[in-house]
Amino acid sequence: MAKLILSLDGTVLREYTLEKNAVSIGRKPNNDLQIDNLAVSGNHARVDVIGSDVFLEDLDSTNGTLVNGQTVKRQMLQNGDMIEMGKYKLKYVSEGTKPGLPDDFDKTMVIKPGALKPTAPAGTSPLTAHTEQMPIPVARPAPAPAPQAAAAEAAAPAAGEVRPGAIKVLSGGNAGKTLDLVKNLTSLGKPGVQVAIITKRPTGYFITHVEGPSHPLVNGREIGVHAELLADKAVIELAGVKMEFFYK
């Protein structure tokens, strides 16, 4: 459950757990979270909990509301955001949406259309979500359909950016030119003659045949129908042009 931690000059005054869908903050006693200080407006701000998202809205307060030093009107909060009202600080802490789940990427659920008014977390009345049994995490065999290049495939997904790579043309009219492989997908060759793509993946750069009667050569050897991992300094022959792949 997400919470707000109220502090003044570094001293924690209280912790407020966001159990309601709408939490009012202000100087007046009718607020859910009262901050009795003249720099805080009577009805200063409101926090809306919508599903797993939490929004902060300033209610046209006299002295404004800051999030991480920026004045805000309405903003979605992220774990660790620091809210300021006058000299008071409110730290937003979200302790995961549903602790204990194997991943934070919940399975699809249905809610009633128009359930837009701040809704309770899944399970309580306004949300007609069915309780979802989470899948038991199962080690999954390598993705069958993706063109695979040996064991490289098994590497951890989204393992950050791969080193920048580039292509240098070795023969033909463009000899000497280099092309940085900045896009995730770069097309090479002559349409109608021979085309290949180089894909940038977490595990490296791969070349795949796209069209043409013959497949491109990599270090003198014709590649198959699947993507092949390019080693540093690999020489590619495509549509009669030689080029070298290299890591920058």
Added chain:
Amino acid sequence: MKSLAHSIEMHGMTDAGMVRGHNEDAISFDAARGMAILADGMGGYNAGEVASGIATTLLAQGIAAALEVVPPHVPEAMSGKPAAHRILRLEIEKANLAIFQTAQSQPQCAGMGTTLVAALFYDNRVTVAHVGDSRLYRMRDGEFKSLTRDHSLLQEQLDNGLITEEEARRSQNKNLVTRAVGIDPQLDPELNDFDVKSGDIYLLCSDGLNDMIDDPDIALVLSTLPNNLPLAAEQLVQMANDNGGRDNVSVILIRINRSFAAERSLRSRLFGWLAR
């Protein structure tokens, strides 16, 4: 009816992704009939794939049977809309009821449902039916855009200005849909018509694709590989998996190779002319 296979090429792929143990998506497509269906199931332990499987199977059979009876472009006497609308609506209602009743009668299927996006191509146009957050995109003359609007909490919030595009990308509420097939005995699928041009590429996908890959990267794949749909489909699935593959991912790619105007009889052309 006349086969559209010489005008329309289709290719599809579905994958469990990198995290989920099983695949709850289902796809079905038939270029000859100009029909593509994609469903993303939810609910129960394995029931999601039951729901998506029922939806794609019943819809494919139902549409195929209906097309034998009436060509999809023929306007209906009552509504004035092409028969495709009635066919899609009726078959989706049937699938909805079948899933709902199965969920009611089989305890292990309780609460199951599915999103759905279905496209029916005929007479140089397409009727798109959708429920939930499975999408249909179009690539035309380098412009890539979604032709469907999700039935989801996030889309409602975007429509009401309660959330920015940037906040929507960071939202934890991506899994909340406001409509699904099989949840209620009544269902209102959204139907829209679009003109179709030679050279267009259409993409039906489950949220496992568009939650994992940004639109510009999807567009890059389609614009780089317009003539190799199987490879384009592989690339899309691979990119989703490379980015984490946290959900099942499914795609159906459709390329329009040439015009496919419906053949009209002399009589109907005459009536059409008189009615002007």
